[in-house]
Amino acid sequence: MVLNLKSMMYKRILLLMGVVFGMVTSGLAQSALESLRYSSVYQVGTARNIALGGSISSVGGDFSSIVTNPAGIARYKSSEFQLSPNIAFGNTDGTYLGNSLSDENLNFNVSSMGIIMARPLNTANGWKGFSIGAGLNRLDQYHQNIFISGTNTNSSILDLHAAVAEGVDPGSLVGSFPFDAGLSYLGNTLFVDTNNVYHPIFGNVSPEQDITISRSGGKYEAAISGGGNFDDKVYFGASLGVPIINFSETEIIRETDKNNEIEGFNYIDLRNELRTSGYGVNFKFGVLASVHQYVRIGAAFHTPTVIRFSDDYITVFDADFVDSLNSVESPQGRFDYTLVSPWKFIGNASFMMGKYGFISTEYELQNQGKAKYKFNSNVADVKFEESIRNNEISGLYDWQHHLKLGIEFKADPVRVRAGFQYKTSGFASSQPAELIYSGGLGYRGKHFFVDGAFSYSNRKYDYTPYEFGNITSGTANLDVSKSQVTITIGYKL
Numbered sequence: 001m002v003l004n005l006k007s008m009m010y011k012r013i014l015l016l017m018g019v020v021f022g023m024v025t026s027g028l029a030q031s032a033l034e035s036l037r038y039s040s041v042y043q044v045g046t047a048r049n050i051a052l053g054g055s056i057s058s059v060g061g062d063f064s065s066i067v068t069n070p071a072g073i074a075r076y077k078s079s080e081f082q083l084s085p086n087i088a089f090g091n092t093d094g095t096y097l098g099n100s101l102s103d104e105n106l107n108f109n110v111s112s113m114g115i116i117m118a119r120p121l122n123t124a125n126g127w128k129g130f131s132i133g134a135g136l137n138r139l140d141q142y143h144q145n146i147f148i149s150g151t152n153t154n155s156s157i158l159d160l161h162a163a164v165a166e167g168v169d170p171g172s173l174v175g176s177f178p179f180d181a182g183l184s185y186l187g188n189t190l191f192v193d194t195n196n197v198y199h200p201i202f203g204n205v206s207p208e209q210d211i212t213i214s215r216s217g218g219k220y221e222a223a224i225s226g227g228g229n230f231d232d233k234v235y236f237g238a239s240l241g242v243p244i245i246n247f248s249e250t251e252i253i254r255e256t257d258k259n260n261e262i263e264g265f266n267y268i269d270l271r272n273e274l275r276t277s278g279y280g281v282n283f284k285f286g287v288l289a290s291v292h293q294y295v296r297i298g299a300a301f302h303t304p305t306v307i308r309f310s311d312d313y314i315t316v317f318d319a320d321f322v323d324s325l326n327s328v329e330s331p332q333g334r335f336d337y338t339l340v341s342p343w344k345f346i347g348n349a350s351f352m353m354g355k356y357g358f359i360s361t362e363y364e365l366q367n368q369g370k371a372k373y374k375f376n377s378n379v380a381d382v383k384f385e386e387s388i389r390n391n392e393i394s395g396l397y398d399w400q401h402h403l404k405l406g407i408e409f410k411a412d413p414v415r416v417r418a419g420f421q422y423k424t425s426g427f428a429s430s431q432p433a434e435l436i437y438s439g440g441l442g443y444r445g446k447h448f449f450v451d452g453a454f455s456y457s458n459r460k461y462d463y464t465p466y467e468f469g470n471i472t473s474g475t476a477n478l479d480v481s482k483s484q485v486t487i488t489i490g491y492k493l
Contacts, residue, residue, distance in 0.1 A: 032392045035371040036426055038219065038245060038278070038307060039341040040400075042140040043436070043455055044068070045112040046084050047488040051440030051453035052406030053419025055360040058288060058298045058348035060235065063114045066225045067137050068346055068362065069286035069300035070237030074227030076118035076131045082490035086111035088141050089483055094463075096476035097150025097209070105145045109218065111486050112137045117493075126231040132224070139219040142247050146213040146463070148476045156207050157253050157270060158184055158200030160468045165190070165198045179272075179330045183317035187326040189268055205262060207255035209473075211465055217247040217276075225284075235288040243305055245278040253465065269318040278339075280307030286346075294352045302344040311335045342370040355410060362404040368397035368426035400426035415442035417453070425461075434459040440486075451488040457481065 045064030049056040056062045057069035063082055065072025089106040114135020121129045165173055165181035170192050174182035181198070184190040189201040225239035249272075256267040286300030315330040348362040371393050375386040406419040419438040425431035440453035458481045465473040 047451035074235035096148035
């Protein structure tokens with residue numbers, strides 16, 4: 001069964017999602033959190049660019065320039081093909097309900113692959129050459145495992161279900177809340193009195209709570225780009241990008257009667273599964289200029305990215321009793337919508353040290369509060385929910401600043417590189433910035449080159465599994481580290 005947005009139950013689900021933050025209570029993913037996730041870019045492209053902290057664009061001659069300042073491809077003097085496999089691994093540490101916990105993840109993927117075709121020119125009007133490029137760059141990866149656990153003296157997830165169901169006749173509860181309160185009611189863990197007030201099976205018992213979250217997927221961008229070299233002094237470029245996003249999340253909340261205080265009852269499992277896929281389009285324009293023998297400067301701007309998403313989601317509720325297992329499944333949910341990410345502005349510069357290398361820098365500016373959802377429906381209740389989400393985004397987020405620094409030393413045929421990035425959270429309130437450290441080595445032959453890079457990042461944030469009115473799970477303090485190893489193998493054609 002696929003849910004119809006025109007139904008009353010969907011209205012209530014959407015309104016519920018407007019106040020529940022940090023948890024896929026109904027399976028939907030169109031929250032402010034997701035708008036930031038899908039608008040952001042992490043480590044991009046080739047091993048050389050990653051080792052330099054993502055600051056290669058003003059230097060040019062690297063396929064990663066397509067993502068930031070496409071004028072960088074106009075500096076190619078010869079054609080080349082490159083492939084960049086990648087291993088990413090991470091660790092999430094945290095505290096929740098007084099407990100310290102940790103989990104890890106590991107995945108293999110392709111960070112970048114592409115081809116650049118460069119043609120030299122010798123025209124009387126000053127044009128020295130042009131280049132075209134096409135390929136794929138990974139813009140972000142979403143793999144993460146989180147496990148938090150403890151005795152929750154604040155609440156049970158069933159307290160939230162009882163709160164949202166209050167006043168609703170039991171005969172219409174399942175139809176109104178098929179992803180949460182309706183399931184716990186059918187599972188015989190939510191009981192109603194004559195006043196239509198609902199009471200969880202835990203009562204005054206504090207459940208032992210285990211929450212497991214598994215995320216996977218990534219954001220890639222297929223792109224085609226072109227650039228021109230005018231008099232070896234000014235370089236122009238433009239690219240058409242097609243972002244491709246896939247994201248999966250499975251969240252399991254288990255609540256156990258650890259001390260056997262409830263007769264005949266063991267535990268509940270609430271399992272939310274979400275699968276999101278999306279594709280979109282954007283344009284990027286850039287310019288580079290050699291203002292001095294040793295100095296290059298550049299600028300670029302990116303149009304808003306329009307991404308069309310489809311969410312598929314389902315919730316399974318299990319209640320384990322001594323003599324039976326009650327297992328209830330929600331309908332299959334599906335929702336189509338569009339996200340428009342904000343404009344992005346980039347400035348970059350590099351100081352060339354002749355045969356010894358260079359120092360490069362780049363600054364990105366993007367107002368995450370300008371992201372907008374567009375729900376694919378003209379139903380008044382759905383448009384109202386769209387407005388709620390967009391107001392939430394504009395209130396939560398503000399300008400996001402991203403500073404990148406890199407340095408490369410040459411000792412032919414070897415290159416030694418290091419990089420650093422400082423990226424603010426994008427939240428309007430004060431939140432810790434993300435720091436990214438990187439480094440690597442490279443070899444440049446006449447026709448063949450190979451680069452290696454390692455990067456490490458760390459950020460801290462708070463995660464609240466569920467919250468509604470004065471009912472809250474409590475907050476987990478998470479410390480997330482990401483590392484990756486990237487190898488680029490290339491051949492000059």
